[in-house]
Amino acid sequence: MIAAEKEDLGLSLSLASCSQIHREHLSVKLNNVYSVPSPNNLQKLPWMTDAFSPFDHRDSTSCQVAAPFFLRGIDVNRPPKVAGREDDDQEDEDAGVCSPNSTISSVTGKRSSRELDPAAAGSYENEAERTSSRGVSDEEDGPENSRKKLRLSKDQSAVLEESFREHHTLNPKQKQALAKQLGLRPRQVEVWFQNRRARTKLKQTEIDCEFLKRCCENLTEENRQLQKEVQELRALKLSPQLYMQMAPPTTLTMCPSCERVTGPTSSLGHHLPPKPMNLWAQSPAPVAHGVAATFRPRA
DNA sequence: AAATTACAGCCGGTTACCTCA
DNA sequence: TATGAGGTAACCGGCTGTAAT
Numbered sequence: 001m002i003a004a005e006k007e008d009l010g011l012s013l014s015l016a017s018c019s020q021i022h023r024e025h026l027s028v029k030l031n032n033v034y035s036v037p038s039p040n041n042l043q044k045l046p047w048m049t050d051a052f053s054p055f056d057h058r059d060s061t062s063c064q065v066a067a068p069f070f071l072r073g074i075d076v077n078r079p080p081k082v083a084g085r086e087d088d089d090q091e092d093e094d095a096g097v098c099s100p101n102s103t104i105s106s107v108t109g110k111r112s113s114r115e116l117d118p119a120a121a122g123s124y125e126n127e128a129e130r131t132s133s134r135g136v137s138d139e140e141d142g143p144e145n146s147r148k149k150l151r152l153s154k155d156q157s158a159v160l161e162e163s164f165r166e167h168h169t170l171n172p173k174q175k176q177a178l179a180k181q182l183g184l185r186p187r188q189v190e191v192w193f194q195n196r197r198a199r200t201k202l203k204q205t206e207i208d209c210e211f212l213k214r215c216c217e218n219l220t221e222e223n224r225q226l227q228k229e230v231q232e233l234r235a236l237k238l239s240p241q242l243y244m245q246m247a248p249p250t251t252l253t254m255c256p257s258c259e260r261v262t263g264p265t266s267s268l269g270h271h272l273p274p275k276p277m278n279l280w281a282q283s284p285a286p287v288a289h290g291v292a293a294t295f296r297p298r299a
Numbered sequence: 300a301a302a303t304t305a306c307a308g309c310c311g312g313t314t315a316c317c318t319c320a
Numbered sequence: 321t322a323t324g325a326g327g328t329a330a331c332c333g334g335c336t337g338t339a340a341t
Contacts, residue, residue, distance in 0.1 A: 150329060151317070169309085191330060194309070199328085201310090 152192070156182045160189070164196050 152160070163170070163178055170178065170193060172186075179186040 152329085172307095188329080190308085192328095195328065195330085198310075198312095 150188070152184075156184070160192055160196070164193065168197055168200075169193065 159178070159182060163174075167174075170189065175186045175189050178184075179189045182189070
């Protein structure tokens, strides 16, 4: 789905001026292989257990996947019982072991208008769920109907996480099946997936920021080195004797990653400009697919 | 074929509740 | 015990894609 693709791309910017190493990182990332430059310093949150794999988007879009283990015994292709809605409602209520909440959809707003249409939503939601604590006074509502916070059980979270690993989005049938299995309302499953995607994206943003920060630091260091080289070259130019003793013009190569005319490779993974003293003594590095440039000092 | 409308799903931002140090 | 911070379920409004008209 488009959303998932957007998420994949995220902040994976095209760092044209970055070194080859950086590009490889980005390339790896874009291939959805989770190879984070430095995730170690990132806080590990509960939901990040083993299930956290931001790049592990195994077809979050198609939903045409085999039913995962947790859906075994549940035919996700079977349409939900509509005739037995009342029963299902009761069933859901009863099954909601850790759902004392009966948190309810809002009466107002688009969401509610959607869910009020059982045909459209194919929803199990019962009448109580259509009553919102929002916009309803406490007098007529009572404190027990205020927005209660459901805490999902470990098992429920585990199943949801497993499902999320399989696909980051659910089709309606999968949502229904999962909800029924967990004793939750489809809306709750939907909300959980939305929040889960948001958390994943947030975490990915943090990782990307960290990566870009390091990239920036590397570039700063490289820039510093280059400035130093420029100064050295300028100083050399000011001493004519040394300048005239230099070897004849040679061919320099273009660094394929930074697209600069360069000499030997630096420790940073880049090609540093050749040292002044051996500028013409070194034979040029073979040109792979870069652009060769002839550099002839002015007399 | 193009424009309009309704609907469903998702996202970003926010709120409200819960847990824990 | 009180409290503040962090985590997260739930909500809202907006946007987008799709199907029907």
